Amino acid sequence: MTQEELNNIIKPENLVYEKSKIMTNNTLSFCPGCGHGTAHRIIAEVIEEMGIQEQTIGISPVGCSVLMYNFLDIDMQQAAHGRAPALATAIKRLMPEKYVFTYQGDGDLAAIGTAETIHACNRGENIAIIFINNGIYGMTGGQMAPTTLEGMQTATSPYGRDLKIMGNPLKITEMVAMLAGTYSVTRQSVHTAANVKKAKKAIRVAFENQKLEKGVSFVEIVSNCNSGWKLSAPAANKWMEENMFPFYPLGDIKVEGKLVK
């Protein structure tokens, strides 16, 4: 193809995909290939498509995504480790007309923040919780998390997670689905285009649900941590399909207040 032929395709009227305008031009602080970036992008796309930039307040966690407020051009607050659902509760109760969401890793949401997660879900706060589960503490150097799989090697389980000593991996998403305060609970991923589309739809539903005032919408995204897993990004995604998905199966768990799984 000649450059001229290419230039005839690369024209504004032929645009089919570009980065959401809700994303700032700051370079994402994530490792190459990390699913956090993709998750950020689809949240931004949902906010842009719903036209709710001015009405949305996000809560960033402690973890690799602590700087989320630098990457999305919306109002955000950063919570102490694990406390995002408590902060989201306060913000939503003070400003019930806003769309309020938390964005949290598994160390944040399922370890230090377990109490906040469970009680916000049990109280049925009208918020969205976006939960990025990469089975590890990414930011601090790849230590074992409650979500780490059996046998999985991490910095603090170099011989693999031994259930006899370290206990069982925690399926907190299934746990919160059992609570009366959750209205929708789903598990998604963002490593392929088809999965990105599904995850985006799930996030859209979680945002739209807030107007119904029927409780928490909980979206888990099973994601990679190439650095912590010590794999290239494509290899990490493959490893995730083969190892994470059997234990953390994708799909809806609770729809419109009813368990479907």
Added chain:
Amino acid sequence: MAKIKGAIVVDNEACKGCGVCIVSCPCKVIELSKEVNGKGYNYCYMKDPDACIGCASCGMVCPDGVITVYKVKSE
């Protein structure tokens, strides 16, 4: 029959060379360049532009949002 032709534009300086777009492309259009950008990453480029169908798979999976996708239909 309508012919579909696509093209992508990669922000070379922002690409982190992760290769996620390469495996996502159904038409094997993308490759990592031998050159590196200012950050030392081998950025990706269209090795086979004729094969691109503008499906936007690469754009959707790029964690850093550095791919813009264009598509034309011709009769």
